[in-house]
Amino acid sequence: MLTFKYLLILALALSVQAVLGQIPEEVIILNEDRIWPGSLNDPNNNNCSKALPSFREYVWEDDLYNAQATADAECMATPISQQVYQTAGNMSIVTSQSGVISNYNHSLDLATAVSTTTYAYEGVQYTRTAFASHPDNVIVLRLSANASGSITFDATFETPMSIPTFSAEGGNLTMTGQGTAMYGLPGSINFVVKAEFTVSGTMAKVKATSNATSTVSISDADEALIVIAIDTNYVRYDDLSADPNEKVTQTLTNVRGKTFDDMLQTHIEDHSSLFGRVNISLGIPSSNTFLPTDIRKNLEDGPDADQDIFALYTQYGRYLGIASSRNMEPSNLQGIWNQVLSPDWGSKHTVNINQQMNSWFAEPLNVAATLDPLWSLISEVAERGKNDALETYNISRGWVCHHNTGIWRDSSPIDAAFYGFWPYAPAWLLQHMYEHYAFNPDPESSFLKDIAYPLMKGLSEFYTDFLVEAPLDVEPNGYIVPNPSMSPEHGIGDYNDTNVSLTYGSTIDNSLLRDLFNHTAEFAAILGVDDDFAANLSALHDRLIPFRIGSLGQIQEWARDYGSNGPFTHISQLYGLFPGAQIDPRFNETLAHAANVSLLLRGDSSAGWPTAWRANLFARLLQGETAYYYMTCLISRYSYDNLWSINSVFQIDGNFGGSSAVAEMILQSHNGEIHLLPAIPASWKEGSVSGFRARGGFTLNIVWSGGILSSAKLTSTLGTFARVRYNGTAIDLSVQENGSVVLSLSDFQ
Known part of the structure; x- marks a missing residue:
């Protein structure tokens, strides 16, 4: 079943609503993904390039206290904090229904992205139907009842934003506002919200009252239709010339002039064109399948009593991605759903894991179109990042950014050196561009030529000039190393009673650089350009520090084997296992075993996104039962009743990461093989999926029974070779363009 009961969310690229389903006061939380405080400024620190030699010398000497102190004093942005994502405000719809409510149901149909709230009051059945239409760019809410003249309510807007105004005239309600001033920067985003009310019924009346907040009052209507639009003056980060x-x-x-049904049909056709590409069934539906979501996630026997909740969770992630990342901004830390001025962690685009996790599911689960806003964000960050490279590091080639960005496309190191002095985040972002090509490897693609390769080349140029050769008394093999370097947000230990993170040659940084240099050289070869540059990248790749196994048998997190191996949220040293593919248990048991040791040392987490990351990592280790354990934790412990992921507060990366983990358990396609059912747990005895994507330009439908493959249909979009693995056996196939091959268990025996 693809229906949620209780708290519900709907969204489109420009405007968002959270429909709370409350009585007597319904609250519709409104967002527009470009409402942020502050304004464009130049935060780069010009002292940094002069301080880098001293910083690096401290690192070579393992004087990490003074290294970090130098970075804090000379290299951080001004202001040191970035702007945050804000809310437009709320619409309140207040009725006089204060008595006994019965037959209440509040649900969201994922397949149509339509919410419905129904209830009975004093013998009348009421229905509220709501959706947010991407093609029409409006929020639509219809209130109806089974008795004439029963729809009566007052509607108002409210906002915590700066300089608000409210007005009501006829059947129209308007609110304006402005992003707040923050960190010394004046607010410059202006926005407008308008609602139009139409009613039907012979006794229906509409009254507008203009006062401090302004109100539209509807009375004695058979039906009321509310259409809401939101927009801003934002054109791009350096252009605020639009008239909202x-x-x-x-x-x-x-x-x-469009009817409710007209707008509904347009909305459903648009949404289903993306959502309907994938079907997932895990387990045999039971009576539990039809229970409200808050009960399903907390069944006494755990998820084993309701296997299909994992399918629901995965489809929910796809729904959230479609709802929060189309055409404008990529989903942020809260997707787009935020109702406060200053959300935790700023609800920014945090690019040391979280933004990347928001994108993991999109390619394999067939909604790659939701990545288009990410390509725009990266391209615009690169524009500003050229300045950052020059002003912060005195490097004139290429571009850079650090661990956070936002609506102003800031690229400078923020917060504190412990967290923010990490210029390798863009290498991780560009891994998504490589994956986008890998899932559809068309050498004639304009994406490859015009977007991915120029960005990858520019970033590689920056790193070519930024990396340094380690002194021979530090690294006798003459390695080229990243310095500064960190394993994001993870402390190495105390130096002068201060927890430090900065050193040289962290495992994630070397892994990211290996991927970037490899992929940039590969793209240069496909395009037939920059032979000498590509050869230099390959030479640099070979001089990076390889994976090291530490004293505990773990994947060493830094070039030096520091002792900080215990429980922590981030597992950055295992980027090479997932989402990268440099560690693969099929081909390197030694590194896979060390990765497993690292995971055991790291332990469980008490939040959603780290739990989702662990599920993906264990799926890549082909440990289906352990991946399943983390998925059960994610749903039962670290999800709200509406399955939003919990990280002390709602944070959406856990939802997207969990959807990715389910996909990885069912299908993997890295390192030249399509691997069927690589990590399904014993509890998923029966299952089927359709529309899953694999690298190489393939779409797969897979069916299994009794935990054993029944059939797998591969369809190729380009007509390419495929190597397919199941249960320890790999076979080679050639598939015609737009052709299909159906495999069964006997093909692998």
Whole structure:
């Protein structure tokens, strides 16, 4: 079943609603993904390039206290904090229904992205239907009842934002506001929210009252329709010339005259064109399958009593991605759902794991279109990152950014050196561009030529100039190393009673550089360009520090074997296992065993996104039962009743990471093989999926029974070779362009 009961969320690229389903006061939380505080500024620290030699010398000497102190004093941005994602405000719909409510149901149909709230009051059945239409760019809410003249309510807007205004006229309600000032920067994002009310019924009345907040009152209607549009003056980070009132007015004009059914059909056709590409069934539906979601996630016998909740969770992740990342901004730390001025961690684009985790599911689960906003963000960050490279590091080639960015595309190191002095985040971001090509390897692709390769080349140029050769008394093999370097947010230990993170040659940094240099050289070869540059990258690749196994048998996290191996959220040293593919248990048991040791030392986590990451890592180690354990924890312990992921507060990366983990348990396709059912647990005895994607340009439908493969249909979009593995046996196939091959268990025996 693809229906949620209780707290529900709907969204589209420009405007968002969280429909709380409350009585007598319904609250619709409104967001627009470009409402942020502050304004564009130049935060780069010009002292940093002069301080780098001293910083690096401290690192060589293992004087990490003074290294970090130098970075804090000379290299951090001004202001040292970035702006945050903010809310537009709320619409309140207040009724007089204060008595006994019965037959209450609040649900979201993932397949249609339509919410429905139904209830009975004083013998009348009420229905609220809501959706957020991407093609029409409006939020639509219909209130109806089974008795004439029963729809009566007052509607108002409210906002915590700066300089708000409210007005009501006829059947229209308008609110304006401005992003707040923050960290010394004045607010410069202006926004407008407009709602149009239409009613039906012979006794229906509409009254507008203009006062401090302004109200539209509907009374004695058979039905009321509310259409809401939101927009801002934002064109791009360096252009705020748009007229939000003009944009909103045009949006409402475009839908005026359309019926509810017209807008609903347009919305469903658009949503289902993406959502309907994939079907997932895990386990045989039971009576538990039809229970409200908050009960399903907390069944006494655990998820074993309701296997299909994992399918629901995965499809929910796809729904959230479609809802929060189309055409404008990529989903942020909270997707787009935020109702406060200053959310935890700023609800920014945190690019030392979280933004990347938001994107893991998109390729394998067939919603790659949701990555288009990420490509725009990276491209614009690279524009600003050229300045950062020059002003912060005195490097004139290429671009850089650090561990956070936002609406202003800031690229400088922020927060503190312990967290923010990490210029390798963009290498991780560009891994997604390589994967985008890997899932659809068309050498004629404009994406490859015009977007991915120029960005990868520019970043590789920066690192070519930024990396340094380690002194021979530090690294006798003459390695080229990243310095500064860290394993994001993880402390090495105390130096002068201060926890430090900065050193040289962290495992994640070397792994990211290996992938970037390899992939940039590969793309250069495909395009037939930059032979000498590609050869130099290959030479640099061979001089990076390889994986090291530490004293506890773990994948060593840094070039030096520091003793900080215990429980922690981040597991950055295992990037090479997942989402990278440099560690593979099929081909290197030694590194795979060391990765397993690292995971055991790291232990469980008490939050959603680290739990989802662990599920993906164990799936890559082909340990289905352990991956399943972490998925059960993610759903039962680290999810709210509506399955939003918990990281002390709602943080959406756990949802996206969990969806990715389920996909990895069912299908993997890295290192030249398509691996069927690589890590399914014993509890998933029966199952089927359709529309899953594999690298190489393949789409797969897979069916299994009794835990054993029944059939797998591979369809090739390009007509390429495929090596397919199941249960220890690999076979080679040639598939025609747009052709299909159906495999069964006998093909692997």
